[in-house]
Amino acid sequence: MSGTTVPVRVAYSQFYLTDGWDDEQPLQETAFPGQVNGLCGAGTEFGLELITGLHTGTVPVQVEFLDVEPILEAEWEEAVEVSLWLTQPFVVILGWAGESAHEIPVPAPGRYRVRYCAIGMEAGKEQDTVLDDETAPDRYRLQLWPAPAAPDAILRVTSRIAAYWHTVPATLDPPPQRPTVMNEPVPVGATTVTVVADQPGDSWIRMEPVRTWTPSWMELLVLMVHGPEPEPTVRGTISLGPAAADRYRVWRDGSRWRVESMDGAPRLIAGVDTVWRFAPDPVRPVETPRRADRDVEGAFELLVRREPGSFLGEDFTRPAGPIGTTQFLGRMAWTVALAPPPHKPWPVQLVVDAATGVVLQQRNDGFGTVQEWTEIVTGEPLDAELFTWTGPTTSPDDQAAEWDRERQARAADDRQWFARHVTDRSLTVELGLEVTLHEHDDATGAFEASLGPFGALARRSRSVAPWELGWSEVPVRWSTDRWDWAMTFFDVTPTASAITALQQTLGD
Secondary structure, three states: OEEEEEEEEEEOOEEEEEEOOOOOOOOHHHHOOOOOOOOEEOOOOOEEEEEOOOOEEEEEEEEEEOOOOOOOOOOOOEEEEEEEEEOOOEEEEEOHHHOOEEEEEOOOOEEEEEEEEEEOHHHHHHHOEOOOOOOOOOEEEEEEEEOOOOOOEEEEOOOHHHHHHOOOHHHOOOOOOOOOOOOOEEEEOOEEEEEEEEEOOEEEEEEOOOOOOOOOHHHHHHHHHHOOOOOOOEEEEEEOOOOHHHEEEEEEEOOEEEEEEOOOOEEEEEOOOEEEEOOOOOOOOEEEEOOOOOOOOHHHHHHOOOOHHHHOOOOOOOEOOOOEEEEEOOEEEEEEEEOOOOOOOOOEEEEEEOOOOOEEEEEEOOOOEEEEEEEEEEOOOOOHHHHOOOOOOEOHHHHHHHHHHHHHHHHHHHHHHHHHHOOOOOOOOOOOOOEEEEEEOOOOOOEEEEEOOOEEEEEEEOOOOOOOOOOOOOOEEEEOOOEEEEEEEOOOOOOHHHHHHHHHHHOO
């Protein structure tokens, strides 16, 4: 008997078990039709889709391979069983969009019974989401032991959310008819499929790895997000557009990277703890603490790995067709088109390096945009000095203050030019102010109003109590015997005489 517990990232209340890395991610439309249980979908025969109470976050999953059928302990609130054929030396417990992946050794290939148990599903459903530093209220267990094929079964139901999921399979289209038992291979395109029987009366399809291999979408997703271990270094040239100024030299070693213009001027350096940005000053960069691996600007997205969260939702997150193969810069690569959301017209095409998972090209043929590597070298030792900066730096606050001084200096120059070439006298103009009441009180005479697009005016009965108006600033306040007044202006500066004239118009 063997067992282990792994943290699994779930989203949309689901994660997966796959037979090695060779099979497509199970989907509800194919995993659950024809079953009675809605928690563990085995309709694809070579993988499982597993439902959780928690919508988003990390849940603990215990995985055990056993010699015989185990006892179902009373503490487990939900329990279902399915049959599964395993052909690979390990299974993969796969989180949503590849956000987590754990290989679990398989004792021997063959037919297994799988029992999926849960505790706290209802609490997980109510909490909905847990953050990285929080503990999920629900936990799960997968137990596998050798056994002949048998229909799926519901062993225990205690929660409303589990009872709901058990109603889902009946709403799905029925599964396709199983083929009859045969002993010879059945060619399907470039794939050889053999229908075998592990015991009399038990027929199952077994996929043999005798074809030219292309990854499933889930495998490609994991490759892009996580890459191989150990992570290879990358250097080369990236083009972000047709102009020569759109080309950059880049280097990456793990989470550290460097971007330079083709003339050697640094644009961005990301070290272990610090990021240096050289725009607009090519000599004195802005230095900031490292926040995350996404400190790189979006323009250089080809340089870094995709975030798992970028494949959530419907904005170019699902393939629009099958995975293809190609050669790019002399390297074996996979191609995939990502379907657009409903409000966008065209898909995005990716070319992904087969060895590293680096996105070599990203283009939108409809818009005619292309971002791509034009040169790439992987696995080469890189000097650590590439990912640090020892020259002068500035802080974001100092840079903002410098920009403000420059803005004020330009404004002063502009005023001087106007004084020399036009007039040095102050310009004033009389404006008509259209009053629009927003609030008023008939009993007290208090009101708030806007003065066209130029300002706001308010009045209340005279009082010593604080008066919070919710305006960004109140530069003009005055009081008469009966009233407190307040006035502010937007993007205009009235003269003192204009304010006095307005106060006299308002009276006491």
